[in-house]
Amino acid sequence: MTDYAEEVEKMSFEDSIKALEDLVKELEAGGIDLDRSIEIYEKAVILRNHCRKILDESERRIEKIMESSGVQKTEEFKLD
Amino acid sequence: MAEVISVAELNSRVSELFSKSPNLNDIWVSGEISGLKKYPSGYYFVLKDSSSAINSAMFKSALGRLNFEPTENMKIRAFGRVGLYVPQGRYQFIVEVMEKSGLGDRYLAFEALKKKLDEEGLFDPSHKRKLPLYPRRIGVVTSQSGAVIHDIITTSASRYTADILLAPAMVQGDGAAESIVAGIQLLNKAGVDVIIVGRGGGSIEDLWAFNEEIVARAIYNSKVPIVSAVGHETDFTIADFVADVRAPTPTGAAAIILRDKSEIRSELQSYTTRLNRAMSAVLEGMKHSFDILDSRLGPQKALDDLNLRSMMLEDLSKTADSSLMAALNAVKMQYNALDARLMPSRALEDIDSLRETVEASLDRIKLGSKHLMEMESSRFDTIADRPEKAITTIVKQATDALASDSKQLEGLNPSNVLTRGYSMVTDRTGKVLTSVEKINVGDSIVIRLRDGNAEAGITKKEMKK
Numbered sequence: 001m002t003d004y005a006e007e008v009e010k011m012s013f014e015d016s017i018k019a020l021e022d023l024v025k026e027l028e029a030g031g032i033d034l035d036r037s038i039e040i041y042e043k044a045v046i047l048r049n050h051c052r053k054i055l056d057e058s059e060r061r062i063e064k065i066m067e068s069s070g071v072q073k074t075e076e077f078k079l080d
Numbered sequence: 081m082a083e084v085i086s087v088a089e090l091n092s093r094v095s096e097l098f099s100k101s102p103n104l105n106d107i108w109v110s111g112e113i114s115g116l117k118k119y120p121s122g123y124y125f126v127l128k129d130s131s132s133a134i135n136s137a138m139f140k141s142a143l144g145r146l147n148f149e150p151t152e153n154m155k156i157r158a159f160g161r162v163g164l165y166v167p168q169g170r171y172q173f174i175v176e177v178m179e180k181s182g183l184g185d186r187y188l189a190f191e192a193l194k195k196k197l198d199e200e201g202l203f204d205p206s207h208k209r210k211l212p213l214y215p216r217r218i219g220v221v222t223s224q225s226g227a228v229i230h231d232i233i234t235t236s237a238s239r240y241t242a243d244i245l246l247a248p249a250m251v252q253g254d255g256a257a258e259s260i261v262a263g264i265q266l267l268n269k270a271g272v273d274v275i276i277v278g279r280g281g282g283s284i285e286d287l288w289a290f291n292e293e294i295v296a297r298a299i300y301n302s303k304v305p306i307v308s309a310v311g312h313e314t315d316f317t318i319a320d321f322v323a324d325v326r327a328p329t330p331t332g333a334a335a336i337i338l339r340d341k342s343e344i345r346s347e348l349q350s351y352t353t354r355l356n357r358a359m360s361a362v363l364e365g366m367k368h369s370f371d372i373l374d375s376r377l378g379p380q381k382a383l384d385d386l387n388l389r390s391m392m393l394e395d396l397s398k399t400a401d402s403s404l405m406a407a408l409n410a411v412k413m414q415y416n417a418l419d420a421r422l423m424p425s426r427a428l429e430d431i432d433s434l435r436e437t438v439e440a441s442l443d444r445i446k447l448g449s450k451h452l453m454e455m456e457s458s459r460f461d462t463i464a465d466r467p468e469k470a471i472t473t474i475v476k477q478a479t480d481a482l483a484s485d486s487k488q489l490e491g492l493n494p495s496n497v498l499t500r501g502y503s504m505v506t507d508r509t510g511k512v513l514t515s516v517e518k519i520n521v522g523d524s525i526v527i528r529l530r531d532g533n534a535e536a537g538i539t540k541k542e543m544k545k
Binding site for chain 2: 012020021024030034041044051054064067072077
């Protein structure tokens, strides 16, 4: 599971929550053996925690971009 | 000779004529602005209609009365007078008040462009792109000093976290449309997940840049999905029709693009709940399997054990604790162990395992027996060691008792009686005769005395009465 946790760490929020949804649906559908059930559970918890982490810890950058003579310049933007 | 006057004098006279003519003063003229030039001293343009044109000027002193920004091709009504620009002898219409004259033409232009673009497929729903659910970077094309960027930044603060990249643009006046187009293209190059194109409320002229064809085409050709947020909720621009999503306001745009955080949290919670419910169902099924296995395997203890584990797991699963993993693995092993005993493919292993169990049991029994025997043996030793003295005592007592009895018996010895003068009569076989009944006349009897025997014959018999 450590490998999976590392994999999830690189996943976007959107991919993570989609993967979580798919796993929950698979488990809900039933008809799978115990090994797979446990695997699903473990993965789902990893994904959920990853999503929570993104929600709680993300910080945003607010910038403005300008272009002159084909050169782009980005700088921090602050409200007056 | 007629009077000769200077050019300046001539223009002066014309000027005076103009100023004194009621037909040329304080009049309203309607026309369309053309060739508009804005200078610090005032606005200069040609006022024209379909058949004629007149140079016009609106001086700085009158500009303050404007409640809108005149633009090229704008249809207006102007109040003023005809005056002469003496240095050049050109007459012009001097505007004191300007009003927008009906929206007729503008409306027609709007409708015409809308129809054209619609027919071209720029509003086609099939071209509308889906907005990303969780954008990481939002581009905004708007004025950097307006309320729009402010509203977007503040509204999005409490929502799903995304970077904001502003491409400052002019949103009204000359060059606004070009500026907006440049912003859209720049953000496409810079790489954003979604673009908001917007400006705050204003008159339809203020919003006009968003009705320009080049803006419509830039929105249509953007690789990144675009949300329009122009003016108030009741304002509709061409940009709104082309955009992938139309937001009623800039605040609305931020709310459409970014999901509310607490909403996402509840969704995650809902997945957690569903996950645990589904896992509980799996465990319930597992418990059922255990019951079946148990009914086939027998040992009540195993069932109790598994039930206990199962209950523990259910409790744990409700809290979705990570320690559930360990517990789940434990029950899995338990399950596999039970399962293996029922699997035909593992029958051999099963038998081997059982044999080992039996052998182990036998060993234990042997060991136990040996131990038991040793224990019993030592118990006998203990008992034997202790009663030895008792037995010795018993034997001694018995011996003493015998000696005593022996003395008493000594006294009863018939031989001793005979020595005291008594005799004993027996038959010829040695049997002691104690009654006359067994003696008949003519029988021989033996009389035993102290020192010998004498034989005698019975001549008479007499019974006591």
